[in-house]
Amino acid sequence: MQTIINMECTECKRRNYTTTKNKSKHSERRNAQKYCKHCRRHTSHKEVKA
Numbered sequence: 556m557q558t559i560i561n562m563e564c565t566e567c568k569r570r571n572y573t574t575t576k577n578k579s580k581h582s583e584r585r586n587a588q589k590y591c592k593h594c595r596r597h598t599s600h601k602e603v604k605a
């Protein structure tokens with residue numbers, strides 16, 4: 556069972572990335588440093604449900 560996950564910039568709250576993950580294997584929520592084109596720099600992104 557794959558779950559669609561959005562990666563949301565914690566600074567501007569925009570959703571920049573979409574990914575999928577297996578919820579049963581990866582239930583923990585993680586933050587990731589990703590490039591935000593709106594902030595124009597790397598920011599912390601959190602996982603949110605699509």
Ligand SMILES: [Zn+2]
Pocket residue numbers: 564565566567568569591592593594595598
């Ligand atoms: Zn941003």
